[in-house]
Amino acid sequence: MRILSALGVVLCSSVAWAQYAEAPVTNGGSISGKVTYDGTPPKPATITITQDPGTCGATRVEDSWSIAADGAVENVVVYLVDIKSGKKMDFPAQPVVDQKGCHYVPHVQIIAKNSELQVKNSDPILHNIHSYLGTSTVINLAEPKQGMVIPKKITKAGGMTLKCDIHNFMRGAIFTADNPYAALTGKDGTFEIKDIPPGTYEIAVFHEVGSPKSGPITVKAGEKATYSAKIK
Numbered sequence: 404m405r406i407l408s409a410l411g412v413v414l415c416s417s418v419a420w421a422q423y424a425e426a427p428v429t430n431g432g433s434i435s436g437k438v439t440y441d442g443t444p445p446k447p448a449t450i451t452i453t454q455d456p457g458t459c460g461a462t463r464v465e466d467s468w469s470i471a472a473d474g475a476v477e478n479v480v481v482y483l484v485d486i487k488s489g490k491k492m493d494f495p496a497q498p499v500v501d502q503k504g505c506h507y508v509p510h511v512q513i514i515a516k517n518s519e520l521q522v523k524n525s526d527p528i529l530h531n532i533h534s535y536l537g538t539s540t541v542i543n544l545a546e547p548k549q550g551m552v553i554p555k556k557i558t559k560a561g562g563m564t565l566k567c568d569i570h571n572f573m574r575g576a577i578f579t580a581d582n583p584y585a586a587l588t589g590k591d592g593t594f595e596i597k598d599i600p601p602g603t604y605e606i607a608v609f610h611e612v613g614s615p616k617s618g619p620i621t622v623k624a625g626e627k628a629t630y631s632a633k634i635k
């Protein structure tokens with residue numbers, strides 16, 4: 404028995420080694436900053452809607468970029484790539500993506516790896532949500548009825564883009580985090596990530612259509628580090 408339990412400890416710890424481990428953080432640091440558009444922001448196109456205009460509306464302004472007058476970019480995920488331990492995962496246990504008025508609501512969100520995403524259709528028409536992690540399909544669900552909710556466990560980390568196979572103008576994104584150090588920029592392009600154990604990490608940004616970007620960042624105990632990125 405003793406040998407078996409010792410073996411169990413070895414196996415478990417070798418599995419856990421690769422994964423994020425929760426551990427108390429004392430006197431952690433923070434990272435805050437702002438994401439802005441690099442160059443002249445694109446003028447969003449106005450799309451004429453022919454599929455289900457009664458629910459979706461007759462026209463739509465293309466909504467992949469949300470850029471303020473000063474160039475601030477909303478809905479950018481800023482995250483630490485390589486942190487192995489720290490504060491508790493604190494994203495919702497059952498995150499929801501709703502299809503409402505032919506929009507993904509919320510347009511972009513961060514969920515925890517292995518959480519059970521609740522894919523909801525609030526519209527009285529058929530939607531077929533289709534998500535891509537790079538080029539591979541993760542979610543592909545037809546929901547023909549209003550009020551349907553289908554749970555889908557998301558097991559791979561990274562940024563997925565969302566598209567609807569019925570309505571080609573529907574766009575959005577979901578970022579699946581394997582650690583809690585990820586934040587979404589607000590309308591003013593700013594973000595803050597708190598309670599980070601001191602160290603040097605790789606920080607990266609994900610945007611549904613923008614190019615990814617990353618770089619090193621050093622966080623000191625009890626201090627505020629700054630990270631600002633320009634994306635396009």
Ligand SMILES: [Cu+2]
Pocket residue numbers: 505529530531567568569570573
């Ligand atoms: Cu749709």
